[in-house]
Amino acid sequence: MSTPPPTAAAPTPAPQGPAGAQAPPPAPLQGGQLVLATFAVALATFMNVLDSSIANVAIPTISGNLGVSVNEGTWVITVFAASNAVSIPLTGWLTQRIGQIKLFVGAILLFVISSWLCGLAPTLPVLLVARVLQGAVAGPLIPLSQAILLGSYPKEKSSMALSLWAMTATVGPIAGPALGGWITDSYSWSWIFYINIPVGLFAAAVTWIIYRKRESATRKAPIDTIGLVLLVAWVASLQVMLDKGRDLDWFSSPVIVVLGIVAVIAFAFFVVWELTDANPVVDLRLFAGRNFFGGTVAISVAYGVFFGNLVLLPQWMQQYLNYRSVDAGLVTAPLGIFAVILAPVMGKVLPRSDARVIATMAFVGFAIVFYMRSKYVIEIDTWHLVLPTLLQGIPMALFFVPLTSIVLSGLPPSKIPAAAGLSNFARVFCGAVGTSLFGNAWDDRIALHHERLTELANVYNPAFAQSVGMSQAVLNVNDAQARGMFNFTVSTQAAMMGLNDIFFASAVIFLAIIPLIWITKRARGGGGGGAAAGAH
Known part of the structure; x- marks a missing residue:
């Protein structure tokens, strides 16, 4: 991970002296x-x-x-x-x-x-x-x-x-x-x-x-309890949706659809709440x-x-x-x-x-x-x-x-x-x-x-046939193994x-x-x- 930027420090309340006066x-x-x-x-x-x-x-x-x-x-x-x-x-x-x-x-x-x-x-x-x-x-x-x-x-x-x-x-x-x-x-x-x-x-x-x-x-x-809950809800939903989307075939999966809806709704409520709350x-x-x-x-x-x-x-x-x-x-x-x-x-x-x-x-x-x-x-x-x-x-x-x-x-x-x-x-x-x-x-x-590359991998392509034939001749492998090696290269x-x-x-x-x-x-x-x- 990269270097975190120099940022403003968290607010630190000054120590209080007698009668509420600020101590040095x-x-x-x-x-x-x-x-x-x-x-x-x-x-x-x-x-x-x-x-x-x-x-x-x-x-x-x-x-x-x-x-x-x-x-x-x-x-x-x-x-x-x-x-x-x-x-x-x-x-x-x-x-x-x-x-x-x-x-x-x-x-x-x-x-x-x-x-x-x-x-x-x-x-x-x-x-x-x-x-x-x-x-x-x-x-x-x-x-x-x-x-x-x-x-x-x-x-x-x-x-x-x-x-x-x-x-x-x-x-x-x-x-x-x-x-x-x-x-x-x-x-x-x-x-x-x-x-x-x-x-x-x-x-x-x-x-x-x-x-x-x-x-x-x-x-x-x-x-701001409500704002915090909404923040966690939309961040978590969006992150899980992005991480699991490919595995579940994106929006063809009900899980991804639900996560997407939750993320959008929670984010919308979060924006409205944070803009109107006194202590967001x-x-x-x-x-x-x-x-x-x-x-x-x-x-x-x-x-x-x-x-x-x-x-x-x-x-x-x-x-x-x-x-x-x-x-x-x-x-x-x-x-x-x-x-x-x-x-x-x-x-x-x-x-x-x-x-x-x-x-x-x-x-x-x-x-x-x-x-x-x-x-x-x-x-x-x-x-x-x-x-x-x-x-x-x-x-x-x-x-x-x-x-x-x-x-x-x-x-x-x-x-x-x-x-x-x-x-x-x-x-x-x-x-x-x-x-x-x-x-x-x-x-x-x-x-x-x-x-796109495998579209060229057919018996009518001289380059493909030559690659498979060379693998068989040089490495002494059968046709299936030669095709597997070609697929690895692709x-x-x-x-x-x-x-x-x-x-x-x-x-x-x-x-x-x-x-x-x-x-x-x-x-x-x-x-x-x-x-x-x-x-x-």
Whole structure:
């Protein structure tokens, strides 16, 4: 999974002194305590990001071990993203009810428990339930980790705090695929979840020891129960419909029809309710702002395209190029190299630049990378697989921060936490939807190209007869075996052609959504101020 963007932290009520007066915030940490606290808090974010990307290369192995298809195996990724998206808007409310530190440490411990359950899962349904729990409890980790870090540093060093956080989180896309592939090949896929246990326990223990006396004040904040139920209903129905649609032959199945109706009705009621409720779980009125609308739609669509392709690439390498899990991981690992190198540079360049220009450069960069991939051939060597992945780190570094700045710019401080939560919900949910849509689209293109190629496989085609005859002569196989080998070749070629179609379409989509960036107004100070304000 890609690096999460720097977002506004969850709102933290100020501690109350006597007679309701606001007490001053705790003093910044210093020295070795600050270093250890930064490491522990950022480690929780790293664990979350790592667990998203580490599973990508293990999907074929997990599917095989659990006796399901690779398409069903990708649900391991989509259900995590969908449940994670739903839980993100609840972070602010939970913080007010439980307290920032208790919620953060509790989320880490629940993440550890759910990771343990994922590793123990004997069947796919059990694994999916554990992943839903894991995604739900992971929702508060990213915004709270930022809020806690920002409260640990002096205000003049807040940019340094966010840069350290971003660099730690960016290591996930580098380490995740390679580590996941090595663990899967050398031990068992279960250990890609078990490794969260010592990491999470360490992060929770250190965080609690250092921060337990720096807890935020709590209050009984109202919760939009009806809005939350409607949100879960339409998100769950839509995601299950997308994941099961192909297996059940889409709308010829009563199950898919019912899921579609539930998703549409629940979504319609959700929109009406959230626009009229006094304390909505998701403040849809934010979409009335040009910057929020353009920036959120752009970042969400782009992330859906990016993440959907990120899941397909290792699957193709393992299924059709016979790459081991660890090799597929090493090929996709360079994705984060340039993102890490350029992250500090972006912090200095963005305040003096137009965020719209930088975001446009990112989209053009993504389009170039996907166009390069659309020229892949079956005989491709490893370097030509690695090169686009390496280059993709450049638009990644130019992608999240400028668009997040655009999304948050021009909003009053009171609206920034809600805006960050809604924008992140849309982005993460589009990642889950993109994974399902691109997986289904790839299957459809494979079937189309396979059908077209096999139309030529008849006794009247000299090329087909020559291929079968050569296989029989050289490999000493009978006619049925030779035809089976020919079909395997056709299937491999169809998969390659189908993936090229997906890559080309992705390049076009990135270029097509550039106008969304330019319907926004230029943010003051290049957009950096909005993000910074949200972070505070």
